[in-house]
Amino acid sequence: MLEQMTMEQTILDAAREVFETMIFMDIESAGSEPQETSPEGAALMGSITFRGGLEGCLTICLSEACARSIAANMLGMDSGDQLSLSEVGDAVGEVANMTMGSIKHRIQNTYNDLQVSIPTVVSGRQLFPMPGEDFTRGQVCTTLDEIFPVTFSMYYKQAQS
Amino acid sequence: MSKSLMIVDDSATMRKIIMKTVRMSGLEFDRTEEAGNGAEALEKLKSAAVDIVLCDINMPEMNGVEFVKQARQMDCSKNTKIIMVSTESGQDLIDNLISSGANGYITKPFTPERFQEKLTPFMN
Numbered sequence A: 001m002l003e004q005m006t007m008e009q010t011i012l013d014a015a016r017e018v019f020e021t022m023i024f025m026d027i028e029s030a031g032s033e034p035q036e037t038s039p040e041g042a043a044l045m046g047s048i049t050f051r052g053g054l055e056g057c058l059t060i061c062l063s064e065a066c067a068r069s070i071a072a073n074m075l076g077m078d079s080g081d082q083l084s085l086s087e088v089g090d091a092v093g094e095v096a097n098m099t100m101g102s103i104k105h106r107i108q109n110t111y112n113d114l115q116v117s118i119p120t121v122v123s124g125r126q127l128f129p130m131p132g133e134d135f136t137r138g139q140v141c142t143t144l145d146e147i148f149p150v151t152f153s154m155y156y157k158q159a160q161s
Numbered sequence B: 001m002s003k004s005l006m007i008v009d010d011s012a013t014m015r016k017i018i019m020k021t022v023r024m025s026g027l028e029f030d031r032t033e034e035a036g037n038g039a040e041a042l043e044k045l046k047s048a049a050v051d052i053v054l055c056d057i058n059m060p061e062m063n064g065v066e067f068v069k070q071a072r073q074m075d076c077s078k079n080t081k082i083i084m085v086s087t088e089s090g091q092d093l094i095d096n097l098i099s100s101g102a103n104g105y106i107t108k109p110f111t112p113e114r115f116q117e118k119l120t121p122f123m124n
């Protein structure tokens, strides 16, 4: 199975591709120290599940303020303040979707049969992904435009044959 | 020559992003439509045909693969150019879509240049 380190690098590369191509925000790794997944205050969590040779789920956790900035940038707006929470959530779901698509593309030589779900997004406070047992966790903490913390978590395991 | 476009994606935000990116690419359409899934897109095509469809793959109700197959069997969309826009990038899936009648493929994330490159051949 993919080493945790390799998976974390793959997640970061995929996230970079998405943020640089479509969101025009600078994304940097915030180091390897494990952090709290959920930001303070109002937050959103986008998740997408996958199955095939590898199964699990990718989540992205970020503050609502950060999600509004992302949505505004994707839509070419000056500010995300006027967007509804559903529009902001939709944008977060697409970020999860595109990041997972890019990860899938990057690991297709090892896992060529991954099927990806439609993304779901929840909003609230203290959001944490809840995987089942036996999952390996790859976590990538990043900083967006030098201010917003964004955490990508990938829980995965080899499918039972 | 005037052209019409339909954007099919289950995410309303993504439909807006695609529209923005098409505009940035410099391509101009005098009529644009939107649909949230394949079934809705087929219904809209029956009432007014369009020249180009940009279509997502993973959608509830009816996905993009099924949409292409059914659109190719309807008189009103026989000649419509259908370009898939998706995060899916497996070569087998792309080959399968092209043999079902899709005219092109753009992967997400995308750039305005990519839309220009893929759509320009169908603008005349």
Ligand SMILES: [Mg+2]
Pocket (backbone or CB within 6 Å): B009, B010, B011, B056, B057, B058, B059
């Ligand atoms: Mg979709």
